[in-house]
Amino acid sequence: MRRFLKIFCFTLLGLLTMGWLGLWLGQDYLVGLFVRGLNQYLCVPVHASRLEVSALDQFPRLSVTLHDVTVRGSVPTDTVRLARARRLYCAFNAWDLVSGHYRIREVTLTDARVHIRRNQQDVGNYHIICPDTAAVQPDDTPFKLALEGIRLERVAVVYEDAGRRQYIALHTPVAQAQVAIIGPLVEVAATGEALVRTVRLGSDDYFQQKLLQLRAAVRIDRQQQQLTIQPSEIGVGPARYSLAGSIGYRGAPQLNVRCEAAGADVQAVLALLPPRLTRSLAGYRSRGQVYFGGTVQGEWSDKQNPAVQVQFGCRQASFFHPKYRQAVEQVSLRGTFSNGAARNGRTAVLALQNIQGQLAGRAFSGQLRLENFINPQLVLTARADVDLRRAVQFFPVAAVQSAQGEAQVALQLNGPLRSIRARPTARQASGQLTFRGVTLRLRDFRQPFTGLAGRLELRGADVAFPSIVGRLGNSDFQARGTLHNITGWATNARQPLRVEAAVTSELLDFNQLLYVYQPVKSSAAKPGQPASGGLHVPATLALSVQTQARQVRFRRLRGRQLRGTMRLQNQVFSSPGLTLLAAGGRISVRGTVDARRTELLKASTVASCQQLPLDSLFYVFENFGQQFITARHLRGRLTATAESDTYFDAHLSPLTERLEAEVHATIQDGQLLDFEPLQRLSLVANRATLRHLRFAELRNSLYVQSRTVYIPQMDIRSNVRAASLIRITGTHTFDQQIDYHVQIPLLPGLLSRVAARADGPGLRLAIQGSEDQFTVRYEAGPGRPAPAPTATPSSTAPVTATPAAPPVARPASRPSFEVKKPVKQPAQPQTGEYFEF
DSSP: OHHHHHHHHHHHHHHHHHHHHHHHHHHHHHHHHHHHHHHHHBSSOEEOSEEEEESSTTTTSEEEEEEEEEEOOSOTTOOSOSEEEEEEEEEEOTTHHHHSOEEEEEEEEEEEEEEEEEOTTSOBSOOOBOGGGGSOOOTTOSEEEEEEEEEEEEEEEEEEETTTTEEEEEEEEEEEEEEEEETTEEEEEEEEEEEEEEEEETTEEESTTEEEEEEEEEEEETTTTEEEEEEEEEEETTEEEEEEEEEEOSSSOEEEEEEEEEEEOHHHHHTTSOHHHHGGGTTOEEEEEEEEEEEEEEEOSSSOOOEEEEEEEEEEEEEEETTTTEEEEEEEEEEEEEOTTTTSTTSOEEEEEEEEEEETTEEEEEEEEEEOSSSOEEEEEEEEEEEHHHHHHHSOOTTEEEEEEEEEEEEEEEEEHHHHHHOOOTTTEEEEEEEEEEEEEETTBSSOEEEEEEEEEEETTEEEEEEEEEEETTEEEEEEEEEETHHHHHHOTTSOEEEEEEEEEEEEEHHHHTTSBOOOOOTTSOTTSOOSOSOOOOTTEEEEEEEEEEEEEETTEEEEEEEEEEEEETTEEEEEEEEEEETTEEEEEEEEEEOSSTTOEEEEEEEEEEEEEHHHHHHHTGGGGOSSSOGGGEEEEEEEEEEEEEEEOTTSOBOGGGOEEEEEEEEEEEEEESOGGGGGGTTTSOHHHHHEEEEOOEEEEEEEETTEEEEEEEEEEBSOGGGSEEEEEEEEETTOEEEEEEEEESSTTTSOTTTSOTTSOEEEEEEEEESSSEEEEEOOOTTSOOOOOOOOOOTTSOOOOOOOOOOOOOOSSOOTTGGGSOOOOOOOOOTTOOOOO
């Protein structure tokens, strides 16, 4: 037995050695025979760096191996090569060496790139097999193609059609095909994987980065130029798409293809669509049965499109988003799509029928029909019972941070989509939204809306709200009115939105309301742009609001019975009149607030008050930013009218250097209590009387400009007998620098009325300095030197004799109303009289 094995091994080794020597010695003959035979089939040049015969590359078959292969296309002027490959193996059986008839049974292409092109003239570069080879060749031909299979390893394929703007790119790691060539017929059965880079039709990309599982069978009739797709299957993830039909490519392609999907989900269906249509839905997943099927029939060319019929839908499916952890369950719908009789976008129809489902256990239903994709016509009916928190989590809205509450929606749309988005009629758009217990936090609002309840009614382009109640921060409201052009504004923020409403409230807290709308600064904003702040008013918003509020708060202000009308147009607020009971009196305001520049607001107002207590006024307005004369010093009732132009910065702080105002005031039953500068006049009256100074009706006009309050000369008649008439004039700056001049007629209570006239002898005093460091000095008459001051600074400073303080500098430019200020006329002694202290 051992001897037999030795003989067998040596015999086999000898045969192999003889076979290898035969191949080596006959290699040139085989290569030459291969080249001559291949040239009979090919009508384009094929270049290779070298050719060799190998017994190992395609074992157990022998092969002719071509290295660094380049195949030119069939278009002579095309500079792009049809194929480039590192190796091309053409395998044949070892028995062919004995018979002398070589038959190429299998072709293997490795590490290759194939670029198939059709130019603008609809001429392809892939016609590389000569037409006359379709005839059946005799069996005794030394070389003949008898393909039984094709194998592709790491091959990239690109198909490009310049005329139809089509581009397909894919990569096959491993793919095999069984090939049978019978005259003009070529039958191919392929299996394997293909990674589709993209399928671009026009400007849309389909199947991007999708791994396909192929099991396809096709028949190519080269004589009739007909491609027949046998029942085949393409797998995309868990979905399986079955294809069948035929494609005629003699002239313009004639399509007759049908497709059906099984086991599909949302991702498999969305994979068929371009990203621009699926970007907002890309993160959603599905469970349940989703079906899809359709047919494509007819000519596909520049002049004509094939007829497309698609049916799709789902049964008891659920859709969810992993990030938001919310699901729409028990969804069922039936949909169809057709490109219509004209086979274009104008006759295309998309219909969704019997839409049903649940979100968080709350049902919704509806139907949709969209016709004419060029000028879309929409018919929509929808009803839903919504949990707002779940709804916003499942489908986020950029402007809404969070929402809670319940709502019921009924919506009907019927008409051209362009009209519905711009300005629909009441017949084209109608619906109703009822909500209760809603809490809504918006991205651009600092305070949330809470306790919202009411009803909205869609009437064409407008939305009416018969009654809405709720709170915004500390403020509550009850409103009714209409939002005009809400549909146009919602679809295009540049369109105007006009609001007509009547609002009543128990409390309006302007400490929050003035700062509630603060748009989030865009990440693309330039570094030099100001930060978010101030009063931001949309340029497209117009308001006409009748307001009633039982209470109003703003800093120290506590008002009652606010009534009036507020309007907004072109970012300018205006009001013909607002009235408010505050500080023990009645206040009326009319004017405008220009908010076109958030960093500089201008308020032009005319305000009036009747019988307003002075101490309450000074307390509410925080002593007008000074401490020289405060609320504790004053008593009386003020009736006044003020015209002012006030400017505010981005933080709603007043710009005092730009403030201009003119005030006409009347004070009745006035009192001045514990006013320290009056204590310096103890030589006129005792201190107890000066601590409680009462005066009769007082009338005067005040002017404000350049951070200075100008006080024209006014007469004050007080309860002090020795100083029953006091004349005062002067200025008071916003930096709390004072310059007051006081004139007291000499002993008017002791002289007769004729003698105690206004131009008689008197005592002239100057009060100058700052609020906490001022001096009171005597002023001399014309021609007499001023005596040394006898008054001292306030009690906060050491009691020392100080020189007279220099007068406060006046503004360089005299205010326009300076002519209204009376010219000071110092008191002078009569002829033959003089006085001094």
